Amino acid sequence: MTLPESTNRIARATAYEGGVRAYAIEATRTVAELQERHGTFPAVTAALGRTAMGALLLAAATLKRDESLLTIEVNGRGPAGRILCSANGRGEVRGMVARPAVHAESVNGKLNVAGVVGTSGYLSVSRQIGEREPYRGMVELQSGEIGEDLAHYLARSEQTPSAVGIGVFVERDGSVAAAGGFLVQILPQADDDLVVELERRIAGLPHPTELIRAGLSPEEILGRIFPDGFRPLEGQGVRFHCPCTRDRFERAIISLGEPEVNRLVEEEGDDETEVVCHFCNEAYRFSRGEMLDILRKAS
Secondary structure: OOOOOOOOEEEEEEEOOOOEEEEEEEOHHHHHHHHHHHOOOHHHHHHHHHHHHHHHHHHHHHOOOOOOEEEEEEEOOOOOOOEEEEEEOOOEEEEEEOOOOOOOOOEOOEOOHHHHHOOOOEEEEEEEOOOOOOEEEEEEOOOOOOHHHHHHHHHHHOOOOEEEEEEEEEOOOOOEEEEEEEEEEEOOOOOHHHHHHHHHHHHOOOOHHHHHHOOOOHHHHHHHHOOOOOEEEEEEEOEEOOOOOHHHHHHHHHHOOHHHHHHHHHHHOOOOEEEEOOOOOOEEEEOHHHHHHHHHHHO
């Protein structure tokens, strides 16, 4: 299918005199690229897309636009296996899933995301900021639906009460028709009445993909959450991006050391050695002569 023109961006805002921080995302094309690169089946597409958008939203909320990286890992011990998505402060995201081509029976006509993710594992979030040791927090999965699990993580591991609504609408042909959602964080200065009112209002919203399919922008989604108004902050575009390059893979092969590189050369003989990036599925091929040169560098 041909996707409609997509904003692919995150909107940021505060509301109620700074008592609430909020972020809304539209990422249809970005999630569609993940689906195309990994060949995911529908429920896995939704799981991977939700995780990628969760990473983008948390990165927007916590990272500066530098080389910092936020990674969400979901492993519910379900058929899809481990899901891993990394986003930076510039709105770039990449992701992978261990087993992209698995199914789970639909539930009430909807994709069974928890069925492919599983519910007996964990969700972890790590932040790599510069050269410092990465911070990592982990919680047990609550539902396998990703959004609810991220909200549980923020409340338990980071003591920030949050509402997370993220969704991916997949067409019958497996293509992505809509992807988006929101993150609303309650700060300590917010009073109890405000919390109750926000919970009521968010619970009454249509599903995030309904809002996206209706043509709402990220700012308009925030307007549905905060009808009394909000203070917009600087937004940013989002996109799929993988920093892998041929040079990076060459350095990675060299780092394996002489014995392992020599084993690869002997196994492949005159054939090319192919390495594939798990995040973007790009393949890099090295001829025997190039591998021999790499072997010399590893010696």
